[in-house]
Amino acid sequence: MLTKAPKGTKDVVPEESYKWQYIERTIRKVCDSYGYKEIRTPVFEHTELFERGMGDTTDVVQKEMYTFEDKGGRSITLRPEGTASAVRSYLENSLYAAPQPTKMYYIISCYRYENPQKGRLREFHQFGVEAFGSEKPSIDAEIISLAMTLLNNLGVKGLELNINSIGCPECRKEYNEKLMKYLEKHLDKLCITCKERYQKNPLRILDCKHEQCKEIGKNAPILLDNLCNSCKEHFDSLKNYLAHMNIDYNIDPFIVRGLDYYTRTVFEIISKDIGAQGTVCGGGRYDGLIEELGGSPTPGIGFGLGIERLLLTLEGQGIEIPQCEPIKVFIANIGEKAEIKAQSLVLALRKHGISAEKNHMDRSLKAQMKYADKLGVLYTMVLGEDEINTGKAKLKNMKTGEIVDIELDHLVETLKEL
RNA sequence: GUGGGUAUAGCUCAGUUGGUUAGAGCGCCAGAUUGUGGCUCUGGAGGUCAUCGGUUCGACUCCGAUUAUCCACCCCA
The missing domain is CATH 3.30.930.10 (Bira Bifunctional Protein; Domain 2)
Incomplete structure (x- = not known):
């Protein structure tokens, strides 16, 4: 419930x-x-x-x-x-x-x-x-x-x-009288619902699916001819x-x-x-x-x-509806220090209008890659102690598998161009 | 308001004439020598069998009621 x-x-x-x-x-x-x-x-x-x-x-x-x-x-x-x-x-x-x-x-x-x-x-x-x-x-x-x-x-x-x-309202009133006059003669042959319709909305009788009513409707006057x-x-x-x-x-x-x-x-x-x-x-x-x-x-x-x-x-009709834009980059991290750094890098990217994502679960690097793949991100960057120390990292294109070197200081500019 | 179908894992479904630990595929999580996803393999978590009652030694399985859901009538978007 x-x-x-x-x-x-x-x-x-x-x-x-x-x-x-x-x-x-x-x-x-x-x-x-x-x-x-x-x-x-x-x-x-x-x-x-x-x-x-x-x-x-x-x-x-x-x-x-x-x-x-x-x-x-x-x-x-x-x-x-x-x-x-x-x-x-x-x-x-x-x-x-x-x-x-x-x-x-x-x-x-x-x-x-x-x-x-x-x-x-x-x-x-x-x-x-x-x-x-x-x-x-x-x-x-x-x-x-x-x-x-x-x-x-x-x-x-x-x-x-x-x-x-x-x-x-004028021509409809006139027509309704005409129609009811016609239907009156066949009233006993109409189905139960149509009998109710007769008072409420006689027009609808002409649209009934019952054979009997259809037959009667065939010769009824049509509103379109009586405008x-x-x-x-x-x-x-x-x-x-x-x-x-x-x-x-x-x-x-x-x-x-x-x-x-x-x-x-x-x-x-x-x-x-x-x-x-x-x-x-x-x-x-x-x-x-x-x-x-x-x-x-x-x-x-x-x-x-x-x-x-x-x-x-x-x-x-099997029409394809355009999906929303995929996340541009996923920053995978190894270790606590890198995790904190990843958090601020992701923030910096987002501030510049680049969609970015990181891990928020207990996940190994491999699992983070898997996760990034499932999110459908375009690029993944791995961040560990080495990268933080050297200021250089590797960026992987998830579609082609191609890996390129990038500088952490120019992360925003580099990703903007991709 | 009326009629019919269905109800088992997150999803799609199996489950033999009622018989004891309820299965598969997909999905999820983990691993396949410890820093790179997709494919493959291995393992794991996850189910008051919609609910209540009845029949029975024994019910996911049979019967009844309730609820939910789907489809249809009516009507409408």
Whole structure:
């Protein structure tokens, strides 16, 4: 118990952290080039923010939130996603006063009380991007392109981009009535879960895996065919931008996102080789959200990209992730006097920006060499009484085995040149 | 919340129809004439066989419960 991390959480151990750092580095580079700046918000927020933001009928809000009361009697929730906090901060800090659109990104941990499985954890990490203030389809295209560029820069291949439009509240309401009218006739033939969906979220019935439901869904009206004029224009324009940006996409009229705030553009990027939870990235437009959270009517769009799922994809595709820089030099010592000298030499090297390491265990010279080899250091220097007395030592290149003489007084300069 | 699989060394796994000192490979530590790693060889440390209970003369092995973990449904990143 004491030595077991809570269900659905995972450590990133020192041997693995370089993978995360590489992904984070790549993310920051791409965001810089797109003009998105990082925002950092608290891990927890007032519960109400998420209830209002995601919609209190959604699964996430109803059964997956880590909610507790703090000592002051406030209801607090560990963030299950990033968008609500970003909007809150946008309003609280009057970011709308700056030239629009406001473009920001974040790399955060999120918390949802779910049963863990492949690609699903209770604590997971998300790279998110948000753009507030523009309703132009060009920003939709930019956001999608940012995600695709990141994946491309990481060397990920064969991901599928699916896009859809779920319209604005007006055309969706009209469509919902149409759809429910159609489904009403077949209500008794739907599966149990779809019967529940009928009231809650009839759109999702069209995405059901049951044969019966699929059959019924085939002839159902499709939202994409029932968009109002301005929503249709918006979607057509987005497709046009994507085509001009050479971004391949499929239109999937059955993408239904589980959060209430989405309007118009929704999209998903799917990986086939990471198990049942294939959505690496999901997002869309949320033109009503900022108003819902107390701001003036402001359009917005963004996405969330799961870092764990991204890592699974990279590993699944056998993509090599660059390791961090190896230690430059290991100073092996023989005897107590040399050990003390080694300690200060290592310090001197580090002060000059040269990574250096020494022994901190009871180890023979041979064992120290072995240790240096396992650390993957580039060079090893042996330090004993002789070297201290003569001021000269031998430096071994661990890759080639070549040994050269060096002067202890010029250790820093010599190693800098190597 | 529901369903299925799994649980033996730090890791990956063996363990014969229940039979007494539970094994291998990798990893770790040490040594192979005492000041130079990788390859090889030798030796060593390390396990309440997830936990609790039951059956039995006897359980790592059979049965039950609990817990953990993996996978899937739902939903999502």
